[in-house]
Amino acid sequence: MGFDRRRSVTRRGRVRWLLVCALLGTCVAISTGCTQPPAEPQSRRALLIGIDGASLRVIDPLIRQGRLPSLAAIAQAGASGPLRSHYPLLSPRVWTSIATGKEPKKHGILNWVRPGGKETRELMQSSDRKVHALWNIASTHGRTVGTVNWLNTYPTEIVDGIVVSDAAIPGEVRNREMFFARKDAAVAADAPKEGTTFPAEWHERVTKIRKEPRLFADLPNPFEGDVDFPKWAFRGLLSTAFANDDLIARLALAVEEEIKPDLLMVLMPGIDKISHFLWGTLEPADSYPDTLQFTRAQRETSRQALLATYIQADRLIGALVARFGPEDLVMVVSDHGFEARVLAKGQTTGGHDTAKALYGVMFARGTGIAPGQLVRGVSVNDVTPTILAWWNMPVGEDMDGTPANFLGIDDPATIATHDTSPVKRVAIDLPAGAEDAKLDQLRALGYLQEEHEIE
Numbered sequence: 001m002g003f004d005r006r007r008s009v010t011r012r013g014r015v016r017w018l019l020v021c022a023l024l025g026t027c028v029a030i031s032t033g034c035t036q037p038p039a040e041p042q043s044r045r046a047l048l049i050g051i052d053g054a055s056l057r058v059i060d061p062l063i064r065q066g067r068l069p070s071l072a073a074i075a076q077a078g079a080s081g082p083l084r085s086h087y088p089l090l091s092p093r094v095w096t097s098i099a100t101g102k103e104p105k106k107h108g109i110l111n112w113v114r115p116g117g118k119e120t121r122e123l124m125q126s127s128d129r130k131v132h133a134l135w136n137i138a139s140t141h142g143r144t145v146g147t148v149n150w151l152n153t154y155p156t157e158i159v160d161g162i163v164v165s166d167a168a169i170p171g172e173v174r175n176r177e178m179f180f181a182r183k184d185a186a187v188a189a190d191a192p193k194e195g196t197t198f199p200a201e202w203h204e205r206v207t208k209i210r211k212e213p214r215l216f217a218d219l220p221n222p223f224e225g226d227v228d229f230p231k232w233a234f235r236g237l238l239s240t241a242f243a244n245d246d247l248i249a250r251l252a253l254a255v256e257e258e259i260k261p262d263l264l265m266v267l268m269p270g271i272d273k274i275s276h277f278l279w280g281t282l283e284p285a286d287s288y289p290d291t292l293q294f295t296r297a298q299r300e301t302s303r304q305a306l307l308a309t310y311i312q313a314d315r316l317i318g319a320l321v322a323r324f325g326p327e328d329l330v331m332v333v334s335d336h337g338f339e340a341r342v343l344a345k346g347q348t349t350g351g352h353d354t355a356k357a358l359y360g361v362m363f364a365r366g367t368g369i370a371p372g373q374l375v376r377g378v379s380v381n382d383v384t385p386t387i388l389a390w391w392n393m394p395v396g397e398d399m400d401g402t403p404a405n406f407l408g409i410d411d412p413a414t415i416a417t418h419d420t421s422p423v424k425r426v427a428i429d430l431p432a433g434a435e436d437a438k439l440d441q442l443r444a445l446g447y448l449q450e451e452h453e454i455e
């Protein structure tokens, strides 16, 4: 399999260094010296992995049982702990704060949909974001970027690198049209044909990679085969969510293989989707109405399926981390935790609304991060400032976050704002008037003083 081959190349690389060291005869005496020469800060790479809805309530015991070795290794080599989110705990708002360092009122992605009646509800798009994201900032400053499945990245923006938007993941747009824009199946839009990837030819690559086998054949999809799940748990949807985390990791590995970007960002949403239905297996049965009960057998099968989703995410994290060196920055974050919650429609056992779900998780390791630290007082707004400061790049004074405690950088270099040029995105057919609205928005933000500055 492609992944194993790449791992063995890395291992061969290390063996070669050991050999060089042995020949020189120096490294035996200086036991810590037998590593590759330290990379300059500018050339160090960063990996940011999002695991939507991942909770320490599940992760902590699984780490103690040795079942999440990739996250355990990051925690041991660096920092780990709770990551504070902000209300309302809606994924698009929070993931955009993670990617911009700014509160939703500033970045503009307030919900899954734009406000409006049922007939006019439309999904929010990348063009609704009013500020630069980490991929724009990195790209503007000469760093290559790869972004896979980050929320609200359709239509794709033009960066120095590759963007595979969330609209490129099969079924995503349609599901959101039905769940969040509350459209009937007959009128819900399918995945768009253009603007889902940058460059456009990655549209074909996604189709090809979809057909390739899963990375870890020894971890069967727990929602497939002869197993008993409650009828209300939307088993088909959960099976797709489990499979899509693997697809998303494969897409990220393909981007990595192709351009080895300075910044790779990937968002895996499986844990959130599966927790909405199966979180109840971790709660007392009397927290739920009769219509949302598990039989004893279903409870165990469903609990194991939820844990398997975390275990698969950890394996996928391991596959991505294996592509990065010990001096590179590796960060894994979630946007919120989970709690017992029955939605009005009465179909879910888990949700994220109150203080019980306010904290997600953060794991980070890399040069300058001392091993075994606790993440303290860090919020979702701090992720982008942390990555910028780690790169010795200035943090925007208009950002709402600051570098995380574990970097030990008290007064990072700053700049008034990184939002000094219009964000460019691929051209798709926008509804009449949308372009004018976008230009007005840019003008209001001070991007455009004069018409002739428009690129």
Ligand SMILES: [Zn+2]
Residues within 6 Å of the ligand: 053, 091, 272, 273, 276, 352
């Ligand atoms: Zn959710």
